[in-house]
Structures are given as structure tokens and as C-alpha cells.
Amino acid sequence: MVIVLALDATGAAPEVLDAQLAFHLAAGVDAVLVAARHAPEASRPVLAAYGETGRVHIHDLPSAVELAPRAVAEHAADWVLVGAAGEFWWPRGESLGDVLAVVPERYAVVQALERRFEPVEPTRPGTPEERTLRRSLLVEGRREGERPADLLRPLFRGEPGLAVDLADPTQRGRRVPLRAWYPIELLRFPDDPDEPDAQTALAAGRLVEDARLREALAALRAARPAGAPGAYALAGLELRVPTIVDDASYAVECAAVGEVDLVALDAHIRELELRIAALEAGFWPRVFRLLRRLRRGRR
Numbered sequence: 001m002v003i004v005l006a007l008d009a010t011g012a013a014p015e016v017l018d019a020q021l022a023f024h025l026a027a028g029v030d031a032v033l034v035a036a037r038h039a040p041e042a043s044r045p046v047l048a049a050y051g052e053t054g055r056v057h058i059h060d061l062p063s064a065v066e067l068a069p070r071a072v073a074e075h076a077a078d079w080v081l082v083g084a085a086g087e088f089w090w091p092r093g094e095s096l097g098d099v100l101a102v103v104p105e106r107y108a109v110v111q112a113l114e115r116r117f118e119p120v121e122p123t124r125p126g127t128p129e130e131r132t133l134r135r136s137l138l139v140e141g142r143r144e145g146e147r148p149a150d151l152l153r154p155l156f157r158g159e160p161g162l163a164v165d166l167a168d169p170t171q172r173g174r175r176v177p178l179r180a181w182y183p184i185e186l187l188r189f190p191d192d193p194d195e196p197d198a199q200t201a202l203a204a205g206r207l208v209e210d211a212r213l214r215e216a217l218a219a220l221r222a223a224r225p226a227g228a229p230g231a232y233a234l235a236g237l238e239l240r241v242p243t244i245v246d247d248a249s250y251a252v253e254c255a256a257v258g259e260v261d262l263v264a265l266d267a268h269i270r271e272l273e274l275r276i277a278a279l280e281a282g283f284w285p286r287v288f289r290l291l292r293r294l295r296r297g298r299r
Contacts, residue, residue: 003081004079011040033067033075108177132210156175
């Protein structure tokens with residue numbers, strides 16, 4: 001299985017880009033294609049150093065979406081992830097390959113649950129290693145006016161001529177999505193705070209402590225070999241498999257997204273069953289009447 005990350009480097013600070021590239025290469029991504037046209041000048045040495053590994057490919061393009069067809073045509077990608085600066089695709093398993101390998105072939109789109117991490121301070125975003133407070137869906141669920149799509153990010157099964165539209169990942173239903181369960185989390189580290197008073201939000205349960213990425217990056221930093229392109233090792237990352245308790249809590253958060261309304265779905269199924277029953281009730285008497293007429297016509 002080949003997994004390719006198409007990454008938009010617009011606005012990516014050097015230390016964040018270094019962490020992103022190292023983490024994904026250690027977590028199961030085989031190649032990273034970078035849309036670097038709008039990358040900050042300070043980040044270009046990081047890109048050049050990783051480019052020498054042969055696993056990171058720099059393109060003078062403005063958007064990662066444009067790189068999706070190349071991921072398939074040039075790198076034989078089985079799965080394509082489309083990401084931006086400050087985003088980390090976290091598998092709920094030992095690696096990205098482990099969780100994607102078990103997705104049935106009929107599903108062409110898998111969705112990741114977005115996990116927003118708050119800045120260290122309102123005026124100082126902080127690096128991903130510093131930020132461990134993230135938004136919880138266990139308390140508040142979806143906010144007013146927030147759609148399921150606002151909390152999800154698609155990744156795509158590779159196909160010839162793959163076209164990516166993040167606003168319509170299924171291409172009007174042509175691609176079958178895996179719904180209501182999200183085997184990958186997208187850890188996001190935006191600069192703008194949702195919660196100006198993080199400690200109050202933490203006490204109220206709107207934020208929770210989540211140090212997974214900090215621990216993973218610390219392990220990669222400690223294992224960095226001589227001559228590495230950045231501050232981290234590019235392999236040897238052992239991600240913790242979620243426990244039953246972790247999965248139970250995660251299932252509640254997935255339900256809070258509200259992508260599938262089970263009550264409405266059940267009502268819809270019952271309505272269909274009643275309509276089918278009504279159609280059958282009218283169909284068979286008509287068949288019997290027709291058969292009787294045919295029999296009379298033969299006599």
C-alpha cells in the first residue's frame with residue numbers, strides 16, 4: 001500500500017513544517033508532495049533538506065489539491081491525503097497503513113475527525129509540541145450552525161485521474177464514503193483561539209488535555225540520527241493503539257458529529273417499508289384480476 005500526502009506549505013513556519021514532514025514519514029506516509037509556491041522564505045531550507053531524502057517532492061504550485069492526480073500518476077498512490085500547514089493525520093492504530101488497509105474496497109472516501117488544539121496564549125500560538133489542549137465534543141457536540149462537514153476532512157482512495165474537491169469529496173455520490181466512523185484524526189493547530197481563557201474552558205470540560213502528538217514528536221526528536229534533515233527521526237515511531245475505553249469515548253464524540261441521524265434514518269426506513277407494503281397490497285390483487293381475465297379469455 002502506498003500513502004501519499006499532498007501538503008500545502010502556505011504559511012508554514014520552519015519548525016512546524018519540520019515536525020509535519022518528519023511525523024508523517026514516520027507514521028506511514030510513503031511520499032510527501034509539497035505545493036511550495038507560497039511557502040515562507042524561512043521554510044525553504046527545511047523543504048530543500050527533506051527533498052534530499054527522496055521522499056519529499058517540491059512543486060511550484062499554489063494548492064495541494066492540484067497535486068492529487070500526480071500522487072496517483074507518478075507515485076502509484078493507493079490513498080491520498082490533502083493537508084495544510086499545522087495539520088497532522090493521526091491514525092487510530094499503529095500506523096496510517098494499518099488503519100487504511102482494513103477499509104473495504106467499495107469505500108473510496110474515508111473521513112478524518114478534526115481535532116482543534118488551542119494556542120498556548122491568545123497572543124502566542126506556540127508550536128505543536130507545546131500545545132496539548134484540544135476541543136472536546138463530549139460536552140458540547142456540534143455548535144449552532146456547524147455542519148458535520150465542518151468537523152470532518154476527507155482522504156481519497158487513489159484512482160487514475162483523481163480529482164479532489166474538498167467541498168464535494170464524493171463527487172455527487174460517485175464515490176462511496178465511509179460514514180459515521182473515522183479511523184483517522186486530523187490534529188489541527190490554528191493560530192486563532194476559540195477559547196481566550198483556556199484554563200476556564202479546561203475546567204468546564206470544553207477543552208481536554210491531549211499530549212499524544214507532543215509525546216510522539218519527543219520520541220522522534222530523541223531518536224534523531226546524525227545527518228537527519230531536521231530535528232526528528234523519520235522512522236521508528238510506535239503509536240499507541242487505543243484501548244476499549246478510548247474507543248468508547250471516541251465513539252461518543254463521533255456520534256456528536258451528527259453525520260448520521262439514527263432516529264431519522266429509522267423513521268425513513270419504516271416509511272419505505274410501509275410504502276413497499278402498500279404497493280405490494282395493490283400489486284398482487286391486480287395480478288390476480290389479470291390472470292382471471294386471461295383464463296376466461298381462453299375458455
